[in-house]
Amino acid sequence: MTRAPLAQRLAAGIASAGLVAVLALAGGTTLPAPALATERGEPGGTEVTGGNSVDDAAEIEPGSYADEISYEDVDFGEDHPASTYRISLEDGQSGYVSASMLRPEDAGSDAFGAAELEITVAAPADPSCSVSQSSRVSGNETGSVSVSISTGVLDGNNPNDSCFQRGGSFIVSVAWSETYDGLPQTLPLELQYVRQAATAWSQLPEPEETPAFAEFLPESRGEAETLSPGWSFNTATELTEADAIVDAEVGRPLFFRAPLSTGQQLSLRARAASPADHTLTLRVFDPNLRPVAVARPGDEGAPASDMPDANGTGTDASIKISDSGGTTALTTRYPVNPRHEFVEFDDAKASSIAGDYYIVVTIEPPLIDDPATGTHQVRLSWESQGEPFDSAPEVEGAGAAPSYLGMELGTWVRIGGLGLGSVFLAIAGLLAILAIRRARR
Known part of the structure; x- marks a missing residue:
């Protein structure tokens, strides 16, 4: 050769x-990206299998995870079996954990009863040191069953629980504690774990109970990207352009996500061309899946807008669609500020973590018993408003990627x-x- x-x-x-x-x-x-679901109804995130006890709890880092959860009957007074996960936190850090059980899309029908999900965070060395939350969704409602919890700040001033004062290893337990006829015994489960670094609290602005309103977005007629929406929090589609066009199936929530830094508020606007008598609804959730307080057109003190006053509650905005279409809008009520975790006005607590905020868009039929059929086009616009704070804690697992000079x-x-x-x-x-x-x- x-x-x-x-x-x-x-x-x-x-x-x-x-x-x-x-x-x-x-x-x-x-940075490694999570393995996302590819088919509607599948959970999004990196695959994980929860343990059955403290000893075999699956260790997870900040991020999004996909698992499954099963329901088992137990005798009265006994605890339902739980899937266990282990998280680690240092002194001064905060841990936020949420879980969503994905029910079949046709689960909300004429079923009686409810599905309940419970989540607990406990210190392995002292099981009595724990915090728990539960969420219960009726069988005649659609959508997932989501629940969230936080450790609070792990120092001597923790307002969450007096025994959570030092960092260490913590066990997260997720249990399916109530079900109803017709619901499968095993369902997909999504998990999210967000970790916030120790914070120089004195360098952050003092929270305001009535901050200035953000501006509602004007109507946009520019180019818009066409997007396929997600069907759950972990599969939420990222909004990268100011305007998006999506196809919305009646009765099925559409999931999107948009980044917010500390000091910023989110402004949203949505328009549906049809169908008449249906309702277009917008909702916003923080990185820990807590519903965020919002302001709507027509609210007292809210800025003037070019659209009709919106209906809804303190955490959503809705408009009844007419023959000429329907447009609604909202802004988040509070700028993102980690110090909101300590305030007495609870509406602000869900605006304390920087990262991806979740936007849920739904076209709902006139009555709950009406068949939810048809697909209709929705134009969704968004904008972050406000100047980011100079001093803010690092957040891991909330979708926020480290950046330098404006580039990831x-x-x-x-x-x-x-x-x-x-x-x-x-x-x-x-x-x-x-x-x-x-x-x-």
């Missing part, structure tokens, strides 16, 4: 090394990798030219 001249072999070797460097640095050092860190790594790879390729090219010239002599 005849070997190529040394210069040619060296050039080929460096070219190969350059290509490997490009591939490794361009793709191998970016992973992007800078890829650019750096491509730059270094280009250097390798340039050297390889020069050596190849030299090898060819020498071969011709």
